[in-house]
Amino acid sequence: MRIIAVLAALYFFVSAAAFGESKPNILIILADDMGYSDLGCMGAEIKTPHLDGLAENGILFTQAYNTAKCFPTRTCLLTGKWFQESDREFVNTTTLGEVLRPAGYHTFWSGKHHAQFDPRTRGFDRFYGFLGGAINCWNPGNAPAPGAADPARIEHYKWILDEDKITEPFIPDRADWYATDVFTDKGIEWLEESADDEKPFFLYLAYNAPHWPLHAPEESIEKCRGRYDEGYDAIRNARYQRQVESGLIDPETAPLSPSDYEFEWESLKPEIRQRRIEQMEVYAAMMERMDDNIGRVIALLEKQGRLENTLILFLSDNGGCAENPTKRVGNFRGDVPVGGVDSYDAYDQGWACVSNTPLRRFKTKSHEGGICTPMIAHWPAGIKAPGRICRDPVHLVDFAPTVAALTGAENPANGQGIEITKAFHNKPLEREGNLYWQWGGGKAVRKGDWKLVRHNNDKWELYDLSKDRTELNDLADKKPELVEELDSAWHAWWKECTGKEYKEGK
DSSP: OHHHHHHHHHHHHHHHHHHOSSOOEEEEEEESSOOTTOSGGGTOSSOOHHHHHHHHTSEEEEEEEOOSSHHHHHHHHHHSSOGGGSOTTOTTOOOHHHHHTTTTOEEEEEEEOOSSSOGGGTTOSEEEEESSSOOOSSOOSSSOOTTSOOOOOSOOOOEEESSSOEESSOOOSSTTOOHHHHHHHHHHHHHHHTTTSSOOEEEEEEOOTTSSSOBOOHHHHHTTTTTTTTOHHHHHHHHHHHHHHHTSOOTTTSOOOOOOOSSOGGGSOHHHHHHHHHHHHHHHHHHHHHHHHHHHHHHHHHHHTOSTTEEEEEEESSSOOOOOOGGGOTTOOSSSOTBSTTOOOOOHHHHHHHHTTTSOOOTTOSSHHHHEEEEEEEOTTTOSSOSEEEOSOEEGGGHHHHHHHHHTOOOSSOSSSOOOHHHHTTOOOOOOSOEEEEETTEEEEEETTEEEEEETTSOOEEEETTTOTTOOSOOTTTOHHHHHHHHHHHHHHHHHHHSSOOOTTO
């Protein structure tokens, strides 16, 4: 055991020498249901100057992969294991909190936790947030806050309010309580409390924005008024054009995929069209409010002198979401403005298609629109030649080995992912194994640039992503041997993770 400890210490010494003299702080920021093109740096008309600034002074990863669904992503992100090896309660895993705390880190978590266990029992010093999937952002409870209207709601979840208090339901004590702001407040509070000690921090800031219901402060919504009056095609085409002009997208290898609107803009009745406009205005306002709050955290770290040695990783848990939850809302009202406590709107499949420009499909699907979103890495002390685009694929399973390598902590996973630190040194990533996906009816495997994907019991589709980033040219019939090879690999992976044969149709 002593030899192992000495080797671990030596490994950290080498890593620290490569990236700086002290352990870096780690800040992971996770957006919820944000599409591929929803940042300004990814072509959006949405104003995200703070995130754009992190990309301009860091690395913008354009092939960052998730699991296509909220809680599998969170399990995978915090443990480094495939979700199929675990479940939504993180069984058979070790969390980043559980390895970073004994490595000398403060461990903080603010925001969404799509499971039922208390994070403070799994390595986190502090937690403020909810144990569920979606909340009314103004009032997650089942009764009005003082001076406010009755909240629209599907259900309410347990909340843990940082101390020992666990409450269900949680009804805020004021009408202007807003989740994105409050989650940031708690993170800032902890960073201020720990500013004067010698310990580095790990802060996991798990926003529920811009997940439905679409809620934002009126001053944020007003900044977005009139921006979406022209409808789906105008916004989608403009985003794609900016992606091409900025060099993000090569139109030869990534032409704009055919639109997948549920209904064409012109076919919508005027009153429905107006509601869609308002929904997208509020969605954009949620994104901009989240960016404002991220700016608050950045400003604090800069003021404290900790920004230089803080690795910031920003990403989304899945692609744009085409779900419509209104039928499940017992007190849904369509006669109130979008964005207030008494509304519970989503932005519909049309805008989800716009969010994922230029990719195909949506959240829960294993095509690129469901599983691929941008990731930003910012670390002034550790990233060489900042301001770059990295097109190498990265995955959630890469987070644990990367964080472990940089902090001297034990790797909580067992080897599925790779360290992405080579990208910080402006070197290509090298991945020997495959990447895999399964959620609901979606299934996929990626080997190098080859991707095999299907939905439900449809036949496998095969794409060469180096030449066909938007999955338009199915080569399955032309390469049956490769289809068979990747199909076998996918089924072997499933059995290795679960101990069972995969049953088609399940």
